[in-house]
Amino acid sequence: MAKIQSVRGTHDIVGAAAAGHRNVVEVARNCAHRYAFGDIDTPIFEFTPVFARTMGEGSDVVRKEMYTFTDRGGEDITLRPEFTAGICRAFISGGMQQDLPLKFFAHGPAFRYERPQKGRLRQFHQIDAEILGVKEPGADIEIIALGAEILHDLGVLDRCVLDLNTLGDHDSRQAYREALVTYFSDHRDRLSEDSVDRLDRNPLRILDSKDEGDRAIINDAPLMADYLNPASQDFFATVCEGLNVLGIACNLNQRLVRGLDYYTHTAFEFVTDALGAQGAVIAGGRYDGLIEMLGGPATPGIGWAGGIERLAMLALHMPQPDRPIALVPLGITAEPMALRLCHALRRDGFMVDMGFRGDISRRLKRANKLNARAALILGDDEIAKGMITLRDLDDGSQQDVALDAVAAHLRKLVT
RNA sequence: GCGGGUGUAGCUCAGUCGGUUAGAGCGCUAGAUUGUGGAUCUAGAGGUCGGGGGUUCAAUUCCCCUCACUCGCCCCA
Numbered sequence: 001m002a003k004i005q006s007v008r009g010t011h012d013i014v015g016a017a018a019a020g021h022r023n024v025v026e027v028a029r030n031c032a033h034r035y036a037f038g039d040i041d042t043p044i045f046e047f048t049p050v051f052a053r054t055m056g057e058g059s060d061v062v063r064k065e066m067y068t069f070t071d072r073g074g075e076d077i078t079l080r081p082e083f084t085a086g087i088c089r090a091f092i093s094g095g096m097q098q099d100l101p102l103k104f105f106a107h108g109p110a111f112r113y114e115r116p117q118k119g120r121l122r123q124f125h126q127i128d129a130e131i132l133g134v135k136e137p138g139a140d141i142e143i144i145a146l147g148a149e150i151l152h153d154l155g156v157l158d159r160c161v162l163d164l165n166t167l168g169d170h171d172s173r174q175a176y177r178e179a180l181v182t183y184f185s186d187h188r189d190r191l192s193e194d195s196v197d198r199l200d201r202n203p204l205r206i207l208d209s210k211d212e213g214d215r216a217i218i219n220d221a222p223l224m225a226d227y228l229n230p231a232s233q234d235f236f237a238t239v240c241e242g243l244n245v246l247g248i249a250c251n252l253n254q255r256l257v258r259g260l261d262y263y264t265h266t267a268f269e270f271v272t273d274a275l276g277a278q279g280a281v282i283a284g285g286r287y288d289g290l291i292e293m294l295g296g297p298a299t300p301g302i303g304w305a306g307g308i309e310r311l312a313m314l315a316l317h318m319p320q321p322d323r324p325i326a327l328v329p330l331g332i333t334a335e336p337m338a339l340r341l342c343h344a345l346r347r348d349g350f351m352v353d354m355g356f357r358g359d360i361s362r363r364l365k366r367a368n369k370l371n372a373r374a375a376l377i378l379g380d381d382e383i384a385k386g387m388i389t390l391r392d393l394d395d396g397s398q399q400d401v402a403l404d405a406v407a408a409h410l411r412k413l414v415t
Numbered sequence: 416g417c418g419g420g421u422g423u424a425g426c427u428c429a430g431u432c433g434g435u436u437a438g439a440g441c442g443c444u445a446g447a448u449u450g451u452g453g454a455u456c457u458a459g460a461g462g463u464c465g466g467g468g469g470u471u472c473a474a475u476u477c478c479c480c481u482c483a484c485u486c487g488c489c490c491c492a
Contacts (some may be wrong), residue, residue, distance in 0.1 A: 005465095005482085006483095006485070007482065008484090051492075054490060054492075059490095059492090060416095060489090060490060060491095060492075061490070061492060064416080064490090065470075065490070065491085065492090066492095067432085081491095081492060083475070084492075085492075110492095112490095112492085114491085115416080115417095115488075115489090115490095116483095116484080116485085117485075117486065117487075118485075118486070118487095120491095125492085131484095164450040192488070194488085196491095205490090205491090228458095240428095255485090258492090259490095259491080259492085276487085277486080277487060277488085278491095315430095319423090324439045326452090328450095329450090330450065343466090352422080359449085359450080359451095360450050360451055360452090361450085361451065361452075362447080363451090363452085364450085364451055364452035364453090365452055365453085367452065368453055369453095372452090373450080375451085377450075377451075379450060380450090381450075389450095389451090391451075391452085393452070393453085396451090396452085396453090398451085
């Protein structure tokens with residue numbers, strides 16, 4: 001370990017990975033803006049209770065999976081493990097109640113102290129969308145539609161399936177939970193060790209157990225649909241109808257659950273089988289109880305988060321990066337002239353790279369490596385003529401161009 | 416937190432049933448081409464064989480520990 005290395009579960013995002021990353025963010029943001037979502041950027045750390053209160057102080061997640069530390073002032077701080085809680089805190093502390101409804105788009109890093117595996121890092125990156133203050137199912141429809149549209153724009157929608165479920169309102173959910181506990185308690189002796197554990201801690205999670213033996217028991221478990229009160233049924237029906245109107249295919253998955261009490265009604269995940277065990281690329285749901293739990297005015301909310309790394313892995317095809325122009329000065333007379341021209345072209349909007357050293361051969365090699373569209377060569381010969389050599393690096397043709405006509409010529413090459 | 420796999424050049428990987436100077440391809444540098452990139456040819460640089468400890472006359476190779484990556488479980492806000 002003599003060599004210095006990055007912290008476990010962190011990655012440097014460079015080159016093609018950086019381009020893929022940025023592509024996901026830009027596509028998502030463009031899309032969100034078309035849906036009239038505004039940008040929000042909250043701090044990447046918050047007072048620990050912002051996250052801990054909503055999760056339950058004693059939960060595994062809070063105790064073992066957050067980056068929590070005491071800062072120099074003695075404050076209990078946590079790096080954000082997700083976006084929703086911070087955005088809700090911003091909503092509360094910014095006094096935005098009077099601006100409801102609000103639609104937010106955010107992106108950036110998040111942190112979880114977990115064992116890294118494919119599609120799961122300790123510092124990872126998310127895109128995030130939230131709608132606050134809308135109790136109607138229209139918000140559910142819009143937030144899901146936005147997710148689907150982003151996947152479409154990234155060219156990955158056809159490799160994803162939308163899993164959809166409802167947890168019903170608070171009462172429905174409670175009734176179902178009790179029914180599940182009763183049912184699974186009767187089969188306690190046949191459940192896997194993990195699921196026996198879940199029975200006390202988080203019974204809904206038994207439903208997505210991967211254990212073979214559990215599966216058989218789960219097949220005969222009570223279904224959420226049978227415990228929905230009429231209002232919850234209507235709500236969900238409206239959501240499904242809206243998706244149908246928009247032509248968004250979905251798979252009703254009664255095993256799709258959320259563990260925490262503030263979740264109500266719609267839960268959804270866009271999943272893929274192309275990424276191994278971490279298959280959810282965009283996941284979210286309605287959290288009507290969350291803001292109140294954080295000490296704010298009772299305000300409904302719904303949102304989702306999407307993993308940028310996972311989306312970038314899926315979105316293999318990327319828009320071709322812009323190609324630069326290489327400026328090649330030869331000799332000390334040319335240097336200051338080239339410097340001036342370089343500046344002028346850049347101000348004019350061209351992407352220009354001028355090497356810092358080397359002869360013409362070396363500089364053209366670099367131009368080639370940068371995938372430059374053309375090279376501008378300025379040496380004594382050109383200076384004597386009052387021209388500059390414009391070399392097309394795709395076909396190798398060259399022509400002399402007057403200095404004041406360079407921009408016009410380049411514009412034809414770089415569309 | 417639990418289990419499997421893997422760590423050898425900048426990258427992708429061979430290899431050593433323990434034995435002098437550890438290999439390839441790609442990449443890099445230089446030259447063929449002193450004002451012309453890509454292709455080709457030639458030469459060169461680049462490795463404490465992830466780190467620490469143990470066994471041994473001798474360890475990159477065997478053993479233990481550790482770190483990291485990777486696949487799955489757990490968890491999933």
